[in-house]
Amino acid sequence: MEPLNAEDPVSIGPFRIVGRLGVGGMGRVFLARSAGGRTVAVKVVHAELAAQDEFRRRFAREVEALERVGGTGTAPVLGSDTTAAAPWVAIGYVPGPSLRTVVGDEYGPLPPSTVRALGSGLGRALDHIHGAGLVHRDLKPSNVLLTVDGPRIIDFGIARAVDTVTDGGLTSTGAVVGSPGFMSPEQVRGERLGPASDIFCLGSVLAYAATGRSPFGTSDSGVHALMFRIAHDEPDLTDVAPALTGLIRACLAKDPAARPTAAEIAETLPFVDPWLPAGVLARLGRHAAQLLEAESAASAREAAGDTAGAAAGETSDRTRGGAAAGDATAGRSAGPVPGPEADRPVPRTRRRVLTAALTAAAVAAAAGVGYALWPFGGAGTTTRDGKGTGSASSSSSASARPGGAVPAAFLGAWEGVLQGSPEIPRETIRIELVQGSPGAKTAVYTHVGDNRLCMGRSRLVSADEDKVVLGESDVTTSVPPQRCMAAAHQTLTLRSPEVLEWSSGTAKATFHKARTGSAILPAKYLGRWRMKPLVDGPDADRYTDEVTITQGAVGATVFRSLNVYPRTDEQGNTLADAVNCTRTAILATTTPPYVLGPMALEPGADSECVSDHLGSYMVLTTYKGEELLQVYPMVDTEPGEYHRVD
Structure with a gap:
């Protein structure tokens, strides 16, 4: 910058x-x-x-x-x-370096497993771009950003506007619009472009990622010579791993009809996690630190x-x-910063944020990897122990269990924000303590980060009048599956009857006393809510985006999302049948704004549906006398806005 x-x-x-x-x-x-x-x-x-x-x-x-x-x-x-x-x-x-920077300046060619994962992620992104009726037209290494959760494509679609005021691929002065080394043959010839053009460019990008060079050379001999090679010559795939040559050659077929679709590429290639080499992951950490420094400096300038x-x-x-x-x-007008139970005007843009936020998750993931508590990966199960335990007001629990060691003041539930603020949470944790002896599992934790919900039980190590130490833990719930590790040692220090300080490794947070029970959500949240149609015209009624909220305890599934839209063909034309996606989320806190875990697809979901591996929180407000439910992803993006149906 x-x-x-x-x-x-x-x-x-x-x-x-x-x-x-x-x-x-x-x-x-x-x-x-x-x-x-x-x-x-x-x-x-x-x-x-x-x-x-x-x-x-x-x-x-x-x-x-x-x-x-x-x-x-x-x-x-x-x-x-x-x-x-x-x-x-x-x-x-997206605070991640570009593929060009990583390959060209810092790391060099990427290993085959990373290139395959790159192709899978880019294939999925292009499938969604093409499904929206767009052609990227300028897919190149500098327009691909690398994040811990996968690649991100930027600057898509806008080049299409430029083409309408130029002659084919050239401006009135003869300058090339786009990037010659990563253009398709039909783009070179100034022909009408379809999704297959992006697939050719994807092949060039993957070859670059694997070798550090364009498969058709550079423009040292002249731009027009380079464009001639793209249109007529075979690609130079020297040094490309054999496991990758078949895919890349298929993408670089001169005939657009012979190339695979973006969906086929995404379905064929595996995506492993972590997908980036350790050296690149370290680069992401440095990039995030630089961004925070820049923003801190900007904040200081603003304050002064x-x-x-x-x-x-x-x-x-x-x-x-x-x-x-x-x-x-x-x-x-547009909406101010979200706050619990506050009135705010309705933001004007409507879009499927619970799905859109899959991109924005990379922002928080790159910036928040430093926590020692429950990092990505590790073993876990998808079972849930639904037993309600503890009571915020039950001071008699200590005497009810012989040999209990937990002071009465600690018993019950506590909630805190690890990242963000109480009004704009980015990472939260809830701990509910019951009576027990050292070695017993006396704590149930619920942790929501930028792309996972983890629940489990922690053993009591020691307890005195102002401090409780928790040790060995196990995982009872992981959303998505297999993404949680057992909680690290945690220390709870009592500051007042309503406040305690929590620490785990270098992470610290202030926790407040929270509610327990099986009916957490206020009645005004319950029922069906629907987003206004995202499109106009005769097909508007084919689009449905609604949520249903039911009552429940922390750890219960209280949020169900229904998203229906027309299926499209490879050219973006709508078909007669529809894609129907139902997702659910688990309640994670009892204090507004109410935090939800990542959305999980219900069994049997359509193959086009994707899981939303992102926590969120709900805020209920009013606008012009009408109730409005806003669902905010736990990253820097906008809320889904829903109006009451019943």
Whole structure:
């Protein structure tokens, strides 16, 4: 990231600019933060493109289409203004290095298992992009970001708007639009592009990942010579592992019809976890630290700088068509920072956030790997011990069990936030203590991180009047399966009858007394809620996005999501049948906002359905007298917004 210069804006729409990420063929890209602390990348279109009416119209249509992609393997759109003097679009920032940086500058060619996982992740992302009716048109190593949860594609779809105001693949000056070393033969010839064009580019990207070079050479001998080789010559796959050559050659077939589809690639290739070499994972940790340093510096500047400007930036946490002060669209409203049981206006953009947040999960995962408590991987089961234990008000429990060692003040449930804040949780833990002797399993824990829910029991090591130490644990619930490890040693230190301090290794948090019981959720949360249709026209009734909330205890399944939409063919045309996806989530806390574990697909789900490995939390509010249920993923992205059905 580079510092801002005198010509750069200090804010764009509701986003305060932190630094400059780079300059591309479309425009300048800035790292920015919303008033609520969300990190985004804002792309501002170049003036020469913004001056062309046709480009503006296509750009607006493309931004609308990008929101339908759903964020799977990509970065979600968080705001835009296509009517501003300088049109812009903001997407969720993914703090991971690009494939070009990792392979070209830091690590070198990746091992075959990583390349296969890369192909699987990119295939899935392209399948969703193509399903939304988009063609990326500029898939290249610098547009692929690497995160701990898989690759992410950025800058998709926008290049399509450029093509409408240029002659095929060339501008009026003869400059190539896109990246010649990673173009398809049909793109080189200026023909109409379909999803198969992206598959050819995917083949080139995988070859680059495996060897560190483009399969058709460089442009040292001239751009047109390189483009000729793409259109007519066979790829150079020297040094590509035999296990990869078949797939890459199939992707690089000159005939678009002979190439596999993105769905076929995703289904064929395995995705192992962890998928990146240790050296690259270490790079991700350094990248996350640099981002935190940059944001801390920006926060310090904001605190010491223009407080009036900062207050103005808090008028909106996200816009769809928002604007900076002085713009014609400045009066459009959007939702402020979420808070429990608070009234807030309805954000204008509607999209399937519970699925879209799969992309944004990479942000939190890259930044939060340092915790010693329950890291990714490890053994676990999917069984759940549903016995309710403990009572926050039962001071007689100590005498009810002979030999009990836990002081009465510790008995009951305690909840705390490990990352984020009570209003915007990013990682939470709940511990419920019952009476018992040292060596007995006296604690039940429920832990929700950025991509997993872990429940289990911990043994009592020692206890005195102001401190309880928990040791060996086992896992009783893991969502997704096999993602949890047994909890580490934990120390609980009593500060008051309602507050204790929790620590595990270097992690620390403040816990507060919480409720127990089998009926946790207020009655006003219960029932069916539905999101407004994401599309207009005669097919609008073919799209359903609704949730049903039922009563239950912590550890019970209380949240059920139903998502129905038309199935599409390879060209993006809707078919007669529909995809029907039902997902469920477990309640994890008793204090609003109510935290849920990651969404899990119900058995027998359609093959196109994907699990949402991301925790979330529910907030109930009102807007213009109407109840509104907002479901926020536990990462920097926007909520799903649901209206009551019954």
